Amino acid sequence: MAVFAQTVLSSLQLCDCESVSAALFHCHTMSDCLPNEVITDILSRLPAKSLIRFRCVSKEWCSLISSPHFIATHLNRSLSNSQHPQCLFLSHYDNKPDYQDAIHTFVLYLDQEIEQKGDFFAHPSASIELRGIDQSIKYFLHLVGSSNGLLCLANMNFNKERGLCVLWNPSIQKAISLPEPNLQFCGSLNQSVGFGYEPVTDDYKLVRLVYRDTDFHAWGKIVPPLVEIYTLRTGIWRSITAPGPPYLMKMWSSSVFMNGAVHWPAQAPLRQGAFRNVIVSFNVKDEAFGEVGMPKSLQGRKDLEVIVTLVDGLLAFVHRERTLLRPYRNEFGNVIEAVWVMKEYGVAESWTKLFDVCIGRFDRVIGFTKSGEVLVRKAGSGGRLFSFGPSSRGYLDLPICGPEEIYLDTYVESLVLLNVADRVPGRQLRRGPRC
Amino acid sequence: MSSSKSNKIVKLESSDNKTFEVEEAVAVQSETLKNMVDDGCANDTIPLPNVNGKILEMVLGWCKKHVDETVTGDELNKYEADFLDLDQADLYGLLMAANFLNVKGLLDRVLQRVADMIKGKKPEEIRRIFNIKNDFTPEEEEEIRLENAWAFD
Helix, strand or coil, X not given: CCCECCCXXXXXXXXXXCCCXXXXXXXXXXXXXCCHHHHHHHHHCCCHHHHHHHCCCCHHHHHHHHCHHHHHHHHHXXXXXXXXXXXXXXXXXXXXXXXXXXXXXXXXXXXXXXXXHCCCCXXXXXXXXXXXCCHHHHCCEEEEEEECCEEEEEECCCCCCCCCEEEEECCCCEEEECCCCCCCCCCCCEEEEEEEEECCCCEEEEEEEEEXXXXXXXXXXXXXXXXXXXXXXXXXXXXXXCXXXXXXXXCCCCCEEECCEEEEEEEXXXXXXXXXXXXXXXXXXXXXXXXXXXXXXXXCCCCEEEEEEEECCEEEEEEEEEEEEEHHHCEEEEEEEEEEEECCCCCHHHEEEEEECCCCCEEEEEEECCCCCEEEEECCCCCCEEEECCCCCEEECCCCCCCCEEEEEECCCCCCCCCCCCCCCCCCCCCCCXX | CCXXXXXXXXXXXXXXXXXXXXXXXXXXXXXXXXXXXXCCCCCCCEECCCCCHHHHHHHHHHHHHHHCCCCCHHHHHHHHHHHCCCCHHHHHHHHHHHHHHCEHHHHHHXXXXXXXXXXCCCHHHHHHHHCCCCCCCHHHHHHHXXXXXXXXX
């Protein structure tokens, strides 16, 4: 049944009768007379919500909308649309008196009103809850990264009982749980993850590094981490047999995905207990590790805490260095913090300090707003957000209590995950003897 | 490359036998007509059996406006916005004509207009508009609706 005939030129006679019914595309023949490519073009301009609804128009439309080609077409159009609002992903509690019963959900706030009302959170325009994931797993999820509208969330407790990651697309309100990873060990681990998109194979990858040797002080002999990769196309974790990168990362290191690679801050050991601060990269296409040099002045600094981030699509980091005020008491004095951006990727000389951050201590860098301000969560202020930069606005008040997990990114609508079968989490959580 | 074409006229005939004469520069805004001109097939009147006179006049008006150098950017924007303020039958005719004649800027605008028009609609309305038969069983359709209840609010 050639429902969408490609016969524009042939028997088409326009109806020029006066009484046009509700049928916009009323044809004299019963078969549809709009070419397939015209239908596809129109549909690719629609928001995700409309497309999900239109899946039930007919079987042909349902299979068209779920097809990989259409999903890619829709995504390309979405990406080329210059309006990409920033949004906040955060988890919050639902004001329940009993901590155990608190609902821990991810919502997203769009900041369309920011220009008009000048306030990031005054009027949250949309919030989408993460559904379909076991409540107890949701509790420990934190955001690893996002690409093409797909968010990757990982369980911070990542051990044998709860080693689950989640891929979530808020545009279509669909989430899938990943199978448990291969690398499982008892006790808490030093591990880091990264998430990115590989365009050649049109695949999404999650890379996990696990350090078994937790002796952080033995700088001279870092045992490289074990590495495994999950790809959406295969749906499984695959261990990488080649030796891991010879760097040490802190537990749950911050990561950013840009230029086809995931980046984490790390330290490379030198001889005699010395070390060098670096940024480690993992190219998701070649699945190879590399290194991006840090500014020379910071390479040898001790006690440097680095959080990688993106400023206007460029690799950047916020660093903090504490000067010992009273060494015998282990008290720290001034905290020097600054934002650096790498203007030319891979060129160490192009590292440029944007500005010093002078707001006192903060415990989390959330990200950079479009106006070039850094959004941080200040330590000791009950989780309130603070923005700092050229047009500093001071404290921002979130209308939710204590966001545990907060993440800033640009929101892209997409249908990614639509054609992926729902995967049921492998097993129920059980109580029982550990390991 | 070629002799001056500024005075060449292209003759077109709509499905309802109305003839239109336009300068070649206007006509070649349509890729389809441009190919005909380049192939040397545009010396006689070109019949367009799938575009009626009313729509063809609209399309040629668009082409003329886009070739006119005295029109300012703002005027053009306003013209384009008003142009698409059409009833459904004309919008359909325009879509088919713009697609067949391949008038690039126009087709993109019309496609966007149609998309904007349908995005909030219900599946039943979509079926009516596009004249599509529902080949789902009621149970199958219900399953899709339940799975994605949030999209149907």
